Amino acid sequence: MIPVRKFDAIVVGAGGSGMRAALELARANLKVAVLSKVFPTRSHTVAAQGGIAAPLANSGEDNWHWHMYDTVKGSDYLGDQDAIEYMCRRAVEVVVELEHMGMPFDRLESGRIYQRPFGGHTQNYGSPKMAMRSCAAADRTGHAMLHTLYQQNVRSNTQFFIEWMALDLIRDPQDGAVVGVTALEMETGELMIFQAKTVLLATGGAGRIFWATTNAFINTGDGLGMAARAGLPLEDMEFWQFHPTGVAGAGVLITEGVRGEGGYLLNKNGERFMERYAPNAKDLASRDVVSRAMTTEIKEGRGCGEHADHVLLKLDHLGPEVINLRLPGIREIAIKFANADPVRDPIPVVPTVHYQMGGIPANYMGQVVIPEGNSKEAILPGMYAVGECACVSVHGANRLGTNSLLDLVVFGKSSGEQMLKDMATMPRPHRNLPKDAGEATRSRMARLDNAKSGERVADVLNDLRRAMQAHCGVFRFPEDLIAGVSKIKAIAERAARTFIQDKSKVFNTARVEAMELENLVETAMATIVSAEARKESRGAQARADHPDRDDKNWMKHTLWYKEGNRLDYKPVHLKPLTVETMEPKVRTY
Ligand SMILES: Cc1cc2nc3c(=O)[nH]c(=O)nc-3n(C[C@H](O)[C@H](O)[C@H](O)COP(=O)(O)OP(=O)(O)OC[C@H]3O[C@@H](n4cnc5c(N)ncnc54)[C@H](O)[C@@H]3O)c2cc1C
Numbered sequence: 001m002i003p004v005r006k007f008d009a010i011v012v013g014a015g016g017s018g019m020r021a022a023l024e025l026a027r028a029n030l031k032v033a034v035l036s037k038v039f040p041t042r043s044h045t046v047a048a049q050g051g052i053a054a055p056l057a058n059s060g061e062d063n064w065h066w067h068m069y070d071t072v073k074g075s076d077y078l079g080d081q082d083a084i085e086y087m088c089r090r091a092v093e094v095v096v097e098l099e100h101m102g103m104p105f106d107r108l109e110s111g112r113i114y115q116r117p118f119g120g121h122t123q124n125y126g127s128p129k130m131a132m133r134s135c136a137a138a139d140r141t142g143h144a145m146l147h148t149l150y151q152q153n154v155r156s157n158t159q160f161f162i163e164w165m166a167l168d169l170i171r172d173p174q175d176g177a178v179v180g181v182t183a184l185e186m187e188t189g190e191l192m193i194f195q196a197k198t199v200l201l202a203t204g205g206a207g208r209i210f211w212a213t214t215n216a217f218i219n220t221g222d223g224l225g226m227a228a229r230a231g232l233p234l235e236d237m238e239f240w241q242f243h244p245t246g247v248a249g250a251g252v253l254i255t256e257g258v259r260g261e262g263g264y265l266l267n268k269n270g271e272r273f274m275e276r277y278a279p280n281a282k283d284l285a286s287r288d289v290v291s292r293a294m295t296t297e298i299k300e301g302r303g304c305g306e307h308a309d310h311v312l313l314k315l316d317h318l319g320p321e322v323i324n325l326r327l328p329g330i331r332e333i334a335i336k337f338a339n340a341d342p343v344r345d346p347i348p349v350v351p352t353v354h355y356q357m358g359g360i361p362a363n364y365m366g367q368v369v370i371p372e373g374n375s376k377e378a379i380l381p382g383m384y385a386v387g388e389c390a391c392v393s394v395h396g397a398n399r400l401g402t403n404s405l406l407d408l409v410v411f412g413k414s415s416g417e418q419m420l421k422d423m424a425t426m427p428r429p430h431r432n433l434p435k436d437a438g439e440a441t442r443s444r445m446a447r448l449d450n451a452k453s454g455e456r457v458a459d460v461l462n463d464l465r466r467a468m469q470a471h472c473g474v475f476r477f478p479e480d481l482i483a484g485v486s487k488i489k490a491i492a493e494r495a496a497r498t499f500i501q502d503k504s505k506v507f508n509t510a511r512v513e514a515m516e517l518e519n520l521v522e523t524a525m526a527t528i529v530s531a532e533a534r535k536e537s538r539g540a541q542a543r544a545d546h547p548d549r550d551d552k553n554w555m556k557h558t559l560w561y562k563e564g565n566r567l568d569y570k571p572v573h574l575k576p577l578t579v580e581t582m583e584p585k586v587r588t589y
Helices: 016-027 064-074 081-101 141-155 222-229 287-299 316-326 328-338 403-424 439-450 457-471 478-495 509-533
Strands: 004-012 032-036 115-122 130-135 159-162 164-171 178-185 190-201 240-247 264-266 311-314 347-356 367-372 375-385 556-561 566-571
Touching: 004 016, 004 178, 004 222, 004 403, 016 032, 016 141, 016 403, 032 164, 032 190, 064 081, 064 115, 064 130, 081 141, 081 403, 115 287, 141 403, 164 190, 164 222, 164 439, 164 509, 178 375, 178 439, 178 509, 190 222, 190 403, 190 439, 222 509, 240 287, 240 328, 287 311, 287 347, 316 328, 328 347, 375 403, 375 566, 439 509, 457 478, 457 509, 478 509, 509 556, 509 566
Parallel strands: 004 032, 004 190, 032 159, 190 375
Antiparallel strands: 115 130, 164 178, 178 190, 240 347, 264 311, 311 347, 367 375, 556 566
């Protein structure tokens, strides 16, 4: 028997989204367990640099309507407009709350929160004038936010299970409700069932399916794998954001805040090429637009360096005072990873995989919604998803910078509120666990433990990441996508035959990596199958054979199912909560 522990709520993930949700629950005196593969303040939110969006209007006019317009346009009209309105309307509230919790934002002379411009955020419904909307703590905003949320959770008695890896969801066979998760304690190698009335997945992104990424080693799409194995669909997985400025050769992020502060991109001729691609917003156009422009410059032979394989980010004209005050972390990263001190030298940069717009389908209260009967969005009892692993969908086909940290706290809070409401209507005792609870996990572990030979995890993983990079990049070609689907299918078969030499139990990282690989495979398969099927270009999906957006046929969300590797679609929510629909237009910056 796998031992069982009972809680009111389980939160899988201690990043910004999981901790904001847990705080809401713990403050209501519920018994909350937060599971994390790493110490909470090492979650990937810690790496967020540039800021969190909120129309505080501290340095110029701004309001939530403009923010909503920019987000809908940024999403290339695939974002759900009810959810986008909800997020933009609550932005000021959640940022002020963070400030009151003690988050150390930078300050203006007036004492108000410092704000900087960011790509795609404009004034007055897309005018050439940029909005100052990104609230920043130097270039370490995620670090400041994560520590603040952790401290508040400790104060509210949230129970953390650190270095525990959740493995599978447990569903009630009667109605499919989620009643718990199985998890592995890395220190001992033992399995445990965490039973709960509500389960929230907040497992973050999965950028490790690509070769070059700004994402940490722990971003392996575990929540996506858990959902897919439990029979749930994954939404809009074809849309992956390439951040324009990863350090060439290293992938480490250089925040868009650099361009917000006045930095700009140059090609080998010293030309400020973004003026040609986005005459108004220039270097602060939306990320998909800038990444494509950079890739085109490099492809057409105007790249820099010995191999003409990158462009340059110039910021020395900002002067050492601004660089040291507003971008100290960037200076350190550039010196360490590019051997370039930005006070004097430009930084070599290339577009790098950064963020997944897709994920587990959820509404703006964090409830997971799936097709059932006549509904495309039936609420799945007991299950919630939030943060980068969820698809709400506020980012649609392309996310604007600083809207993710906002999404974490808005939907972290709303999902906590919804879980409280739902639990108030549930019977006091927990539902019974199904008889075979944990069996699926046990058999996956047993296969790995009993395998005497097979594929090395690292080999399969490297092949997967290389294949995704080559077949599903900034520009997508039909024959590459078709070949990519076959390659990922073959890799998935190899992943089912992995073997680990070390069978020991205590801190066996080989076992953890093997389990992570299974999640990466589900994520990659969902991505490439969805990308191959979508015959249009929209946001982050740029197809050479279908260069235009096709609203008539493709204004819809993709749903990918593991079973049968099949696809379904559902409509985009074009109706906001209180304002008029923002009608699709040609997207220019
Ligand atoms: C370098 C970088 C800079 C960025 N800068 C910005 C920015 O300035 N502004 C902005 O808005 N966005 C930014 N982003 C995006 C943003 O930081 C992320 O989208 C966001 O932090 C993700 O938060 P999360 O709560 O969803 O997940 P994460 O912070 O990634 O946390 C995931 C959590 O899940 C846990 N977990 C995962 N799998 C399991 C499992 N199986 N069992 C148990 N626990 C598990 C992990 O341990 C971790 O605690 C940036 C991203 C990167 C990579």
